[in-house]
Amino acid sequence: MEIIGGGRLEVRITGADVGKRVSVRYVTESAAAGGGFTDAVGVLTSWDNSVLLITRKSGESVRIAESTLVAGKVVPAAPARRRGPAATFPELARVTARAWQPVESEALGEWTLRAADGFTRRANSALPLGDPGLPVADALRRVRAWYEDRKLPAYVQTATGAEGAQELLCAELDRHGWRREVSAEVRIAALAPIGDLDADVSAVRLSRTVDETWLRRYQRFGEPGPAVRSVLTSGPSVWFASVAGTGEVPAAIGRCVVDGRWAGFMAVEVDPDQRRRGLATSVMTALARTALDEGASAAWLQVEADNDGARALYDGMGFAPHHHYHHYRWAEA
Structure with missing residues (x-):
């Protein structure tokens, strides 16, 4: 990872860059004992109380103390695939949803609440593909109540690692007490x-x-x-x-x-x-x-x-x- 500018390392990101893809280098905890630096690339999903949260393509979240930053910069979106079909995240998200349809569904703004008597998480989870029409915290309460009415566990399906994906929503879910259970790759x-x-x-x-x-x-x-x-x-x-x-x-x-x-x-x-x-x-x-x-x-x-x-x-x-x-x-x- 190249983050050397003008002959020196620079931290060129701030809290205003939340939501952007960034590349950072920071001091590891073992540095004092002979360790060194670690790099992280992903979406900057929060910068609160002097701690950065970066979500990698895989969905893994990395917490980094601001005081350990050595360098950082905003980087372009991942390069387009060079083989196979071109595809955007919104297109694929809708195509995959149509292939696994629930028995019952209800709109919550641009989110879709889905239920199928508990058969598979895909058919029994909220699919957020836009604005729910109300603050996220309120939308999540609505999601919980909807599934509670059906005596089903409340799930939200999200995505990371593509332009227009949902790293920020993943961070919101984590902050509001939701926990990731299953992750998988969508391949084309x-x-x-x-x-x-x-x-x-x-x-x-x-x-x-x-x-x-x-x-x-x-x-x-x-x-x-x-x-x-x-x-x-x-x-x-x-x-x-x-x-x-x-x-x-x-x-x-x-x-x-x-x-x-x-x-x-x-x-x-x-x-x-x-x-x-x-x-x-x-x-x-x-x-x-x-x-x-x-x-x-x-x-x-x-x-x-x-x-x-x-x-x-x-x-x-x-x-x-x-x-x-x-x-x-x-x-x-």
């Missing part, structure tokens, strides 16, 4: 190379409906109630893929939602005893070819940071991180 790629993969798709069955057999492999719920099927079948153009197993449970499954130029891949699961046989690739290739036939050209998916197997698979298909998303839960006193 060109769709055609996935459809062109040399994969055996002959055993992949595609359907517009989800049946009991498919649900036996999808282990994200207890007894599948009406909300499960409602959420899974929601979206502009939904496809389900499965590969028959040796019994009544498929060896592999997948779900794809086609929405304009985008094809979203979800619920790609493989029998643990059938892994490393290319079944996940076959499922995704078959779904990609169908999406290409419907006019899609770009792909997206979501993967949790600790799912190393899936990350390696998607790396090989050309998927690259676009932003991170997080679910904050109200931490009751």
Whole structure:
């Protein structure tokens, strides 16, 4: 990181730069014992009581005492991706939301409150994509009351790491007692190379409906109630893929939602005893070819940071991180 100006290190940021992307260097706690300096790059989300809060692309927050600053400056937004489709955060946020629709929703200004009988955080969280029409603290109280009325935990879904994302809101949630539970990456790629993969798709069955057999492999719920099927079948153009197993449970499954130029891949699961046989690739290739036939050209998916197997698979298909998303839960006193 280069923050040397005029032959010397300078702190060229102030509290007026809250909300901007910054790069800082500061003294570590171990400096006195032979340590040194540490760098941090991210959005400056607050500067209160002589402490800076910087939110990195991953959503991790770093607290830095003002007295330890050695250098700092405002830096441009991260450079545009050089491969794959161009995509803004607002566009992707709305596309991903349409692929996983709740059973019930209500507008709170430009926020959307979503519920689906507790099936998945995505369908049971507030989606803030603009101004709620009232101060954030008041909006969060409304969110809590709305979910309390439905006997559901209160969640807010946020994003970091892309231009126009929600680092400042994440800091507000943290200040108001909300705690981050789950984080994942949203990745994007060109769709055609996935459809062109040399994969055996002959055993992949595609359907517009989800049946009991498919649900036996999808282990994200207890007894599948009406909300499960409602959420899974929601979206502009939904496809389900499965590969028959040796019994009544498929060896592999997948779900794809086609929405304009985008094809979203979800619920790609493989029998643990059938892994490393290319079944996940076959499922995704078959779904990609169908999406290409419907006019899609770009792909997206979501993967949790600790799912190393899936990350390696998607790396090989050309998927690259676009932003991170997080679910904050109200931490009751």
